[in-house]
Amino acid sequence: MFDLDFSAVHPLTAYGWDDGFAECFTPFAGPGMVPGRIVRVDRGRVDAVVADGGGVRTVLADTALVATSDPMRVPCTGDWAVVDLENGLTGDHLDGVVRALLPRRTAFLRSASSKRSEGQILAANVDHAVIAVSLADELDLGRIERFVSLAWEGGAQPLVVLTKADLAGEPDVAAHLVADAESAAPGVQVLAVSSATGDGIEVLSAVLAGGTSVLLGQSGAGKSTLANALLGEEVQLVQAIRDRDGKGRHTTTTRDLRVLPGGGVLIDTPGLRGVGMWDAGTGLARTFSDVESLAEGCRFHDCAHEAEPGCAVQEAVGSGELPARRLESYRKLLRENQRIVAKTDARLRAEIRRDWKQKQALGRHMMERKRGSQR
Numbered sequence: 001m002f003d004l005d006f007s008a009v010h011p012l013t014a015y016g017w018d019d020g021f022a023e024c025f026t027p028f029a030g031p032g033m034v035p036g037r038i039v040r041v042d043r044g045r046v047d048a049v050v051a052d053g054g055g056v057r058t059v060l061a062d063t064a065l066v067a068t069s070d071p072m073r074v075p076c077t078g079d080w081a082v083v084d085l086e087n088g089l090t091g092d093h094l095d096g097v098v099r100a101l102l103p104r105r106t107a108f109l110r111s112a113s114s115k116r117s118e119g120q121i122l123a124a125n126v127d128h129a130v131i132a133v134s135l136a137d138e139l140d141l142g143r144i145e146r147f148v149s150l151a152w153e154g155g156a157q158p159l160v161v162l163t164k165a166d167l168a169g170e171p172d173v174a175a176h177l178v179a180d181a182e183s184a185a186p187g188v189q190v191l192a193v194s195s196a197t198g199d200g201i202e203v204l205s206a207v208l209a210g211g212t213s214v215l216l217g218q219s220g221a222g223k224s225t226l227a228n229a230l231l232g233e234e235v236q237l238v239q240a241i242r243d244r245d246g247k248g249r250h251t252t253t254t255r256d257l258r259v260l261p262g263g264g265v266l267i268d269t270p271g272l273r274g275v276g277m278w279d280a281g282t283g284l285a286r287t288f289s290d291v292e293s294l295a296e297g298c299r300f301h302d303c304a305h306e307a308e309p310g311c312a313v314q315e316a317v318g319s320g321e322l323p324a325r326r327l328e329s330y331r332k333l334l335r336e337n338q339r340i341v342a343k344t345d346a347r348l349r350a351e352i353r354r355d356w357k358q359k360q361a362l363g364r365h366m367m368e369r370k371r372g373s374q375r
Helices: 011-015 019-028 141-154 171-184 201-208 223-231 281-287 289-295 312-319 324-374
Strands: 033-042 045-052 055-062 080-084 096-101 107-111 119-124 128-134 157-163 189-192 212-216 256-259 265-268
Touching: 011 033, 011 045, 011 055, 011 256, 019 033, 019 080, 033 055, 045 080, 055 080, 107 141, 119 212, 128 141, 128 201, 141 157, 141 171, 141 281, 141 324, 157 171, 157 223, 171 189, 189 201, 201 223, 212 223, 223 265, 281 289, 281 324, 289 312, 289 324, 312 324
Parallel strands: 055 096, 128 157, 128 212, 157 189, 212 265
Antiparallel strands: 033 045, 033 080, 033 256, 045 055, 080 096, 107 119, 256 265
């Protein structure tokens, strides 16, 4: 039986295990049941790290028992799972089965890439969302605002990392770019780093120590190189940027969780070509706190900040206090978020109607069977 004595340092502590997760696991305790952190997901199976004596080992477990059609509830890298190593069918080189997932504390979500109104979870139980943005390209402040909003919404602390700082030119150029990024992410730490020279890597490692971090960014942002620098070894394949168009190749194809040498764990993700908003109203309000604060001074509470009289936001744009670009980005992301929320609400209403009709049909069937048995 799994030992539930957590008075000593638990072997999974390095992976983020603590008293809170231990308490959530208690109802599942039993012969063969152990907690494990999912470090990789692949086609209905997961690699999970579990305690093994005073150390840890990685097991391969089937997820059929927790399979669901809801993409928001599928097992994800970073989840804590109840892994059964003794009961049920394993076979085919499997070590066990996942019986349940422990409640998530945080999650990084985005709108699914398909046209369906569904969300997609990229990482679970993360403390920091590390948003990698390459300084080899023109700084895309709108993309930063999008990532930061989703990070806030999911409960993670966003951290903007400007990679390839050695390609930015003079130090004062990099400093200006950091300031620009800070203006797009109020209250968020922005670091300029170079994996090639090592500048900023030590500071970043110190920030990430002791927690779970997910590394996010588009292809070519230097994520794999940054992951290698943080992990201190060539664990991710690094490929060159395409010469013709400057776009990156996908060098990471799965979301993998690894222990950082300075403490904490890092989840690396494939390059994201598109990151759609997903019910991120609270995150948007926090990312655009300057716009929201100005809006409190508008004459009308439902001011659209366009041509209404007494609009404090437009006055700030006119005076230069608020960049016009930032207001336009706020409007764009807000509209996108409202559309996905409306689509999701419509889908939920359709599901409720379908379930209601199914229950009605079942009720009629049961009544007919009852009448037939009474004849």
